[in-house]
Amino acid sequence: MAGLVSIPKPTLERLPVYYRVLLQCRDAGMQYVSSGELGRKAGFDHAQVRKDLNHIWSGGRPGLGYEIEKLASCLADFLGLHNTxxxxxxxxxxxxxxxxxxxxxxxxxxxxxxxxxxxxxxxxxxxxxxxxxxxxxxxxxxxxxxxxxxxxxxxxxxxxxxxxxxxxxxxxxxxxxxxxxxxxxxxxxxxxxxxxxGLATLSYYLKEQGLPSVDSGKLSDGQL
Amino acid sequence: MAGLVSIPKPTLERLPVYYRVLLQCRDAGMQYVSSGELGRKAGFDHAQVRKDLNHIWSGGRPGLGYEIEKLASCLADFLGLHNTxxxxxxxxxxxxxxxxxxxxxxxxxxxxxxxxxxxxxxxxxxxxxxxxxxxxxxxxxxxxxxxxxxxxxxxxxxxxxxxxxxxxxxxxxxxxxxxxxxxxxxxxxxxxxxxxxGLATLSYYLKEQGLPSVDSGKLSDGQL
CATH class of the missing domain: 3.40.50.720 (NAD(P)-binding Rossmann-like Domain)
Structure with a gap:
């Protein structure tokens, strides 16, 4: 393919989720957010958040967390959202x-x-x-x-x-x-x-509900 | 979570795609389909198809491929689609x-x-x-x-x-x-x-189009 991508696809797909959470934080009047809080709101753990954001962001102040306005703007630039x-x-x-x-x-x-x-x-x-x-x-x-x-x-x-x-x-x-x-x-x-x-995944889960466990690790956090 | 799942999530998400392709093949009057053809229509390679279907299917005749009606029915059972x-x-x-x-x-x-x-x-x-x-x-x-x-x-x-x-x-x-x-x-x-x-992933791709390559392996088949 002609446009080559330097970032793992799963990370790329999580970045818009962080972006959305940052806008919600900003609209709620927040200035800074920790990786832990950002992760909790986005549905990923804090280590994942830091790893993902390291691809595009070298800022962040110890003890304060990410500066919301700057990180959101950086993400929007990276994802091409500033350009219509x-x-x-x-x-x-x-x-x-x-x-x-x-x-x-x-x-x-x-x-x-x-x-x-x-x-x-x-x-x-x-x-x-x-x-x-x-x-x-x-x-x-x-x-x-x-x-x-x-x-x-x-x-x-x-x-x-x-x-x-x-x-x-x-x-x-x-x-x-x-x-x-x-x-x-x-x-x-x-x-x-x-x-x-998506629908089939949910149907399968409902069908399996209550059946004996074979492998509990695969879908363990309940979010797909 | 209470209902435990014995199959990797990516496999689980591909199964409905195979199911859809099998219904299309059946509607076109086919009786058998090879893993190669099933894979081509579904967008995955034949080894992936065989590995995924091995989780739920032990049939398949050498040289003939999968029997469409039986495999579709087996998939529907597995995914709980037969139950409304x-x-x-x-x-x-x-x-x-x-x-x-x-x-x-x-x-x-x-x-x-x-x-x-x-x-x-x-x-x-x-x-x-x-x-x-x-x-x-x-x-x-x-x-x-x-x-x-x-x-x-x-x-x-x-x-x-x-x-x-x-x-x-x-x-x-x-x-x-x-x-x-x-x-x-x-x-x-x-x-x-x-x-x-999904939208942000496409925007990012369009933004990157024509920029120098950093890593060509991550999104190499062009299908997300």
């Missing part, structure tokens, strides 16, 4: 509607510039004040505006075709909510949000 | 609406029996033919029906309170879509679906 990322959303159904209106995304710099759908009943309407365009116009708009992120919120059977259209038009990162594995070239990053996997 | 899981959903906003209508859940045995909200403007309405009830009635209904799974799709600031109500009423597994870390007792499993973490 323009994205296109394909799929104006229930899930697409939820994503287009998800209030948390704005603080992460996501700007959905246009919404596409294949359903003539939806095309010409609006979603969260954005026009819903025909998916036949996807490639042209992505190329013209130089958009690099695409969000897929359509049924599995159409997802691969839409992904190929996106990539041919210049999309480099795909956020995939369709329950489908996308085959794309190596220089495109795909992030799969697989809701069924 | 009743759940309550708290939050009838955009995300809750999307979840209540997500078509994939039915095939995973999820049955949302009731929807709750705190907004008087929503209470008394319906969501996907289910009545929207006041959140003050949550505990009573969960206890009365013996429901064990709760889905949280509300803003972060109310999530902890709702989680505590759920657990006090007997909920044992929480699927949390609120961007909040929930503190619950050890015998309750929480699965956090953190959409902001």
């Amino acid at each position: 990322t323009d994205a296109v959303l394909v799929g104006a159904g229930r899930l697409g509607t939820a994503l287009a209106g998800y209030p948390g995304f704005a603080s992460y710099g996501l700007n959905i510039v246009a919404v596409f759908d294949a359903d003539p009943g939806r095309i010409g309407g609006t979603l969260n004040e954005r026009p819903i365009l025909s998916v036949t116009k996807l490639a042209d708009l992505v190329e013209r505006l130089g958009i690099r992120m695409g969000i897929i919120a359509i049924p599995a059977e159409s997802a691969q075709t839409v992904a190929e259209t996106m990539v041919a038009a210049g999309i480099q990162a795909i956020w995939n909510f369709a329950p489908a594995y996308l085959q794309v070239s190596d220089n495109v990053l795909v992030r799969n949000e697989d809701l069924a996997a | 899981t009743d759940a309550v959903l708290v939050g009838a906003g955009r995300l809750g609406t999307a979840l209540a209508g997500y078509p994939g859940f039915a095939s995973y045995g999820l049955n949302i029996v009731a929807v709750f909200d705190a907004d008087p403007g929503r209470i008394g309405g319906t969501l996907n033919e289910r009545p929207i009830l006041s959140v003050t009635k949550l505990a009573d209904l969960v206890e009365r029906l013996g429901i064990r799974m709760g889905i949280i799709a509300i803003p972060a600031e109310s999530a902890q309170t709702v989680a505590e109500t759920m657990v006090a009423a007997g909920i044992q597994a929480i699927w949390n879509f609120a961007p909040a870390y929930l503190q619950v007792s050890d015998n309750v499993l929480v699965r956090n679906e953190d959409l902001a973490a």
Whole structure:
């Protein structure tokens, strides 16, 4: 892949959680937070917090902890959240509607510039004040505006075709909510949000509840 | 935690992906699938597929591969998908609406029996033919029906309170879509679906695109 990453993926996925906790602390009027408190609020132990943040942060005062405003700003810089990322959303159904209106995304710099759908009943309407365009116009708009992120919120059977259209038009990162594995070239990053996997994990846990123990260490803290 | 798990978490999270691919193969009229083809469609290599499936499956014929119908049924049993899981959903906003209508859940045995909200403007309405009830009635209904799974799709600031109500009423597994870390007792499993973490991962990738390589091994296959 073209953009190379110098930080372990699990760390990368925890950084936005720290960022969110820091904003909550700041909004509560705090100036400093210890690794222990940050960890408790984020759901990781303090050693993990320190190890993760060492990748991006060399400050921190003994006895005082992390300076919230500075660390949050450093994290936002590192994650690219200070720069607004323009994205296109394909799929104006229930899930697409939820994503287009998800209030948390704005603080992460996501700007959905246009919404596409294949359903003539939806095309010409609006979603969260954005026009819903025909998916036949996807490639042209992505190329013209130089958009690099695409969000897929359509049924599995159409997802691969839409992904190929996106990539041919210049999309480099795909956020995939369709329950489908996308085959794309190596220089495109795909992030799969697989809701069924989450559900199956919980179903399995409920099924196992009360059965004899085989191995208690694997899911020991109760948080996935 | 009370229900103990005998299988590594990453394996557990891949099993529903195999299950989904097997259903697709079956619907396409296939009878057998090799570990290589299953892996290609699921996004993992064949050795990973064999290792994962060895946890639950001792069949498989040399040269023929996995018998799709039997393996799918075995996976569904293992994951508890053959038993319908009743759940309550708290939050009838955009995300809750999307979840209540997500078509994939039915095939995973999820049955949302009731929807709750705190907004008087929503209470008394319906969501996907289910009545929207006041959140003050949550505990009573969960206890009365013996429901064990709760889905949280509300803003972060109310999530902890709702989680505590759920657990006090007997909920044992929480699927949390609120961007909040929930503190619950050890015998309750929480699965956090953190959409902001997915977004930040993609933003980071786009920011790094074209920068010099530091370490190319960490995200090398482009799928998160």
